[in-house]
Amino acid sequence: MAGDLVELVRLAALLPFSWVVPARHWPSLTRVPALLDSVFRRETIEERILHVGKVLGEHSATASPRDIVRDWLAFNYESRMQILRGYRPDRWCPEIELGGLEHLENGIRGGHGVVLWVANFAFSSQITKMALSRAGHAVCHLSRPTHGFSRSAFGIRALNPIQTRIEDRYLGERLTVTQQDGRKVWQMIQEKLGRNGVVSITVGDQAKRIARPRFLAGRIRLATGPAALACRTGAVLLPVFTLRLEPGRFSCRIGPPIEKMPEADDGTCAERMVEEYVSRLQPLVLRHPGLWRNWSLVDVE
Numbered sequence: 001m002a003g004d005l006v007e008l009v010r011l012a013a014l015l016p017f018s019w020v021v022p023a024r025h026w027p028s029l030t031r032v033p034a035l036l037d038s039v040f041r042r043e044t045i046e047e048r049i050l051h052v053g054k055v056l057g058e059h060s061a062t063a064s065p066r067d068i069v070r071d072w073l074a075f076n077y078e079s080r081m082q083i084l085r086g087y088r089p090d091r092w093c094p095e096i097e098l099g100g101l102e103h104l105e106n107g108i109r110g111g112h113g114v115v116l117w118v119a120n121f122a123f124s125s126q127i128t129k130m131a132l133s134r135a136g137h138a139v140c141h142l143s144r145p146t147h148g149f150s151r152s153a154f155g156i157r158a159l160n161p162i163q164t165r166i167e168d169r170y171l172g173e174r175l176t177v178t179q180q181d182g183r184k185v186w187q188m189i190q191e192k193l194g195r196n197g198v199v200s201i202t203v204g205d206q207a208k209r210i211a212r213p214r215f216l217a218g219r220i221r222l223a224t225g226p227a228a229l230a231c232r233t234g235a236v237l238l239p240v241f242t243l244r245l246e247p248g249r250f251s252c253r254i255g256p257p258i259e260k261m262p263e264a265d266d267g268t269c270a271e272r273m274v275e276e277y278v279s280r281l282q283p284l285v286l287r288h289p290g291l292w293r294n295w296s297l298v299d300v301e
Helices: 002-020 023-029 031-040 042-056 067-087 099-108 125-135 155-160 158-172 182-194 225-231 267-286
Strands: 095-099 113-117 140-143 173-176 198-202 218-222 236-246 248-252
Touching: 002 031, 002 067, 023 031, 023 042, 023 067, 031 042, 031 067, 067 125, 067 158, 095 125, 095 158, 099 198, 099 236, 113 225, 125 158, 125 198, 125 236, 125 248, 140 182, 140 267, 155 158, 155 225, 158 173, 158 225, 173 182, 182 198, 182 225, 225 236, 225 267, 236 267
Parallel strands: 095 248, 113 198, 113 236, 140 173, 140 198
Antiparallel strands: 236 248
8 A cells, every 4th residue: 555655656747747847858858757766765776776687697688787777777667757758639740660560461451460568668568559549449458457657456447447448549449358257257358369459568577378478598487378368369460679779769669470380289389479578579688678668577596
């Protein structure tokens, strides 16, 4: 509950700035609360910096571990401002470059549905949905109750809808999966793919089946569900990478299909597809390390 109160204070403090300050100034503005976080949560932040350094190992990124964590903190505040700005009557309309749309359209023409596997970068949650909606694709998105600002029961009811209400403007449907109805929701997704629908799923590790392919200096934990779904249904699996190019300007890239192993069982097929996905993700993380939100999913041996 204490964490929810802190989040309420954050959102209340950011609200007037998000409505009044032009978006091009948000990166400078959010450095202030990020700095305060690094002071008041010093021990936690230092542990995070150490972990990022271990994950990088000998790999060269465009920023140091300390700068990566500093950017990560600031981007979290900026993403809050983007959501809050959406409540202003004229809304928030950033410039978004959508690339690879032909891969999505080709997948739809294939007739077996499309699974969009969305990498967890700082601004991907809202910007990806915006980009697809502008292109005429109001997709079905798989979500969890904890998506948003809180994981507590109170936060799920009171805080997380602040974010999902804005995002849902750009979706055809949101399916929320819980431990109680997980099987039912996945069945609904399979049915949508069977009707040649488009489903988006954010990359993560919340699942019964996890793959641990090599990534940088460790191994990353990733749920195999989206890949297994593609193997099982014949749907096309497309990776999606959404990045900020500069303040107020974003890039959403739909990558070429991740190919299946036609003679492999679903488990082996899914693990190989995860490995292929990770090979595409790694160079982007090294180029945009502060934007990536999944450093905690990498275990260093």
